[in-house]
Amino acid sequence: MKDNELLLAISNIVRSQIEPIRRDIEDIKQDVKDQRQDIEDVKQDVKDLRQDVEDIKQGVKDLRQDVEGLKQDVRDLRQDVEGLKQDVRDLRQNIEDVKQDVESLKQDVRNLNLKMENDILPRLNTIEACYTSTYERYANGIDQLDALQSDTDILKKVVAEHSEKIKKIS
16 A cells, blocks of 8 residues: 555544544534523523512612601501590590589489479469459450540540630630
8 A cells, every 4th residue: 555545544544533523522612602602691690680689679678668667657656546545535534524514414403493393483373373363454444444535535525615615605
């Protein structure tokens, strides 16, 4: 075999040996490329997660502020409730006072009713009886008064006529 042939044979052997290595290198390059893409995807996921964590931190911060506001509102409500409790206690005391006043008024009304029944009504009945009898007398006397007025008018006319006649005679 000649040198050329030998070189060609060696070249073919080397090629046949290098070709699987070349394919392996191409596969490794593709794997590295895929790995790089996966790393970029993971980086994007980490970036998204960081943003999510920042959003959650802001949400927690906002919640804490809201909770502080709610705590203050609860404290204010507790004070308001205490004020209302005091107002209710005051109202209950006022109601007790009013009840006592009402009892006193009831007793006063009972006393007034007794006074009216025992003292005032009998006196009013007496006054009514007097006025009734006086009215009846006046009602009967009005007819007599009308007759007297009529008689007086006649007498005046007669006296006037007689006075005229006496004047003429004298």
